[in-house]
Amino acid sequence: MKAYDIVIIGGGPAGLAAAVSARKNGIDRVLILERDKELGGILNQCIHNGFGLHTFKEELTGPEYAARYIAQAAELNLEYKINTMVMDISHEKIVTYMNREEGMQEIQAKAVILAMGCRERSRGALNIPGYRPAGIFSAGTAQRLVNMEGYLPGREVVILGSGDIGLIMARRMTLEGAKVKVVSELMPYSGGLKRNIVQCLDDYGIPLKLSHTVIDIRGKERLEGITLAEVDSHGKPIPGTEEDYTCDTLLLSVGLIPENELSNGMGIDMNRVTSGPNVNESLETSIPGVFACGNVLHVHDLVDFVSEEAAAAGKNAAEYVMREKSAVQISKDIKSPIELEAVEGVRYTVPKTVNVDRMTDRLTVRFRVGAVYQNCFVSAYFDNERVIHKKRPVVAPGEMEDIKLDKSKLLEYPDLKKITIKIEEA
Amino acid sequence: MKKINLICIGCPMGCPLTIEKDGSKIISVTGNTCPRGDAYARKELTNPTRIVTSTVAVEGGDVMRISVKTKQDIPKDKIFACVKELKNVSIKAPVHIGDVILENVAGTGVDVVATKGSSW
Numbered sequence: 001m002k003a004y005d006i007v008i009i010g011g012g013p014a015g016l017a018a019a020v021s022a023r024k025n026g027i028d029r030v031l032i033l034e035r036d037k038e039l040g041g042i043l044n045q046c047i048h049n050g051f052g053l054h055t056f057k058e059e060l061t062g063p064e065y066a067a068r069y070i071a072q073a074a075e076l077n078l079e080y081k082i083n084t085m086v087m088d089i090s091h092e093k094i095v096t097y098m099n100r101e102e103g104m105q106e107i108q109a110k111a112v113i114l115a116m117g118c119r120e121r122s123r124g125a126l127n128i129p130g131y132r133p134a135g136i137f138s139a140g141t142a143q144r145l146v147n148m149e150g151y152l153p154g155r156e157v158v159i160l161g162s163g164d165i166g167l168i169m170a171r172r173m174t175l176e177g178a179k180v181k182v183v184s185e186l187m188p189y190s191g192g193l194k195r196n197i198v199q200c201l202d203d204y205g206i207p208l209k210l211s212h213t214v215i216d217i218r219g220k221e222r223l224e225g226i227t228l229a230e231v232d233s234h235g236k237p238i239p240g241t242e243e244d245y246t247c248d249t250l251l252l253s254v255g256l257i258p259e260n261e262l263s264n265g266m267g268i269d270m271n272r273v274t275s276g277p278n279v280n281e282s283l284e285t286s287i288p289g290v291f292a293c294g295n296v297l298h299v300h301d302l303v304d305f306v307s308e309e310a311a312a313a314g315k316n317a318a319e320y321v322m323r324e325k326s327a328v329q330i331s332k333d334i335k336s337p338i339e340l341e342a343v344e345g346v347r348y349t350v351p352k353t354v355n356v357d358r359m360t361d362r363l364t365v366r367f368r369v370g371a372v373y374q375n376c377f378v379s380a381y382f383d384n385e386r387v388i389h390k391k392r393p394v395v396a397p398g399e400m401e402d403i404k405l406d407k408s409k410l411l412e413y414p415d416l417k418k419i420t421i422k423i424e425e426a
Numbered sequence: 427m428k429k430i431n432l433i434c435i436g437c438p439m440g441c442p443l444t445i446e447k448d449g450s451k452i453i454s455v456t457g458n459t460c461p462r463g464d465a466y467a468r469k470e471l472t473n474p475t476r477i478v479t480s481t482v483a484v485e486g487g488d489v490m491r492i493s494v495k496t497k498q499d500i501p502k503d504k505i506f507a508c509v510k511e512l513k514n515v516s517i518k519a520p521v522h523i524g525d526v527i528l529e530n531v532a533g534t535g536v537d538v539v540a541t542k543g544s545s546w
Contacts, residue, residue, distance in 0.1 A: 194440030
């Protein structure tokens with residue numbers, strides 16, 4: 001059986017950044033496995049600009065951002081296989097993959113980095129009543145059709161859900177000559193970035209209807225129209241608010257789900273809020289030597305943060321491999337790790353546990369909030385003492401938040417057991 | 427004096443900007459966390475511009491279409507003219523990132539460049 005030090009599952013932004021980082025941290029035998037016909041993942045269909053302001057200090061389109069990392073990977077002679085589907089990863093890190101050239105193969109990895117990304121929630125997950133005609137697409141499918149294959153999925157469009165992909169597609173379909181009639185959002189706030197509401201909807205006069213959802217779908221062969229209704233605070237349609245729209249296309253931008261079939265197959269401990277693995281400060285899952293980063297870990301808004309997180313995972317995996325290789329056994333961690341708890345408005349944290357000895361000088365803890373809060377504070381309690389109290393003019397579920405934990409500060413609390421992160425209203 | 431509220435689109439932070447205006451004169455821009463916000467507010471109220479991205483057909487390449495963008499931002503009212511001009515453009519492979527696909531699009535003085543490559 002062939003052996004590698006680090007096998008990376010997925011060649012999108014997370015996998016590429018993890019691979020580059022692993023190599024730069026001294027690991028030679030790194031392999032990326034990618035199921036698509038090219039590296040770059042979803043960036044290849046995200047032709048709009050706005051990527052890379054943090055990473056490269058300039059505004060790039062998705063394909064350009066991917067190309068920067070692919071060029072780095074090429075320069076470092078990183079090995080990769082495209083058109084290659086990973087079927088299984090065992091608890092002992094034997095990776096089973098399949099492709100046309102080699103058939104079914106098994107390789108032994110010392111460390112594995114999970115970077116499979118996420119997929120879109122589909123109509124089936126929403127239980128929208130009505131017929132099942134052609135013309136209902138997820139926003140990402142429409143994006144691939146328009147931007148890569150050159151097909152316009154329809155002419156008269158309604159978009160359900162105000163996630164970023166839906167907003168981006170509202171503009172894209174408009175530019176390609178379609179009429180986008182309305183974007184409807186079930187929640188009383190948008191799930192997308194504010195800038196996308198401005199430059200994708202406001203710029204083109206596309207209305208955004210908050211607290212509205214699709215309650216009927218009409219048309220037998222092809223979609224003919226939908227009915228929209230306002231919903232109450234429990235998400236129930238309010239009688240008398242129904243509005244009919246004729247349309248031949250309905251795009252769904254209703255959330256993303258980390259793609260964790262392989263992780264589940266390995267028996268990794270999962271987080272019910274993120275649908276991704278629970279990880280420690282090293283982005284290591286419950287199986288030692290198996291790391292996770294990017295949208296498979298938790299869904300991000302910005303690729304820049306995916307790259308940052310993945311670079312950390314690559315570095316940590318490299319350190320893991322080095323540790324395992326070195327004959328010198330370092331003393332096992334005697335102290336149990338500090339637990340991070342998300343309460344009162346904070347839905348989850350990544351990471352979920354912190355081992356102070358292994359953390360970097362400054363650890364970024366990312367999280368999402370459960371509702372819109374204005375003029376609030378993001379607070380962190382070290383056991384019962386409030387240590388971080390950061391004022392934020394506005395936080396919203398659609399925009400990921402973070403706090404930084406300083407190692408020097410944590411060392412001042414040798415008996416610390418739990419850090420609680422919460423939103424406190426002023 | 428007039429107060430105008432805008433959301434900055436310079437980066438994903440989306441800072442809420444407040445602009446004080448006296449006639450056509452901008453008195454102050456507040457709410458921005460970086461200089462981009464100030465520049466965006468002034469431009470948005472005088473000559474709003476956007477970078478436009480789209481795709482063009484590729485002949486004889488390994489992909490059907492490649493993505494393109496205007497090299498700089500162009501006036502907002504030229505967006506549709508720009509996209510329309512790109513409709514009939516077809517480019518022969520090979521194409522490299524940064525190759526000029528169309529010069530001076532819609533009379534803006536700005537070139538459209540490839541944002542993805544295609545080999546034969």
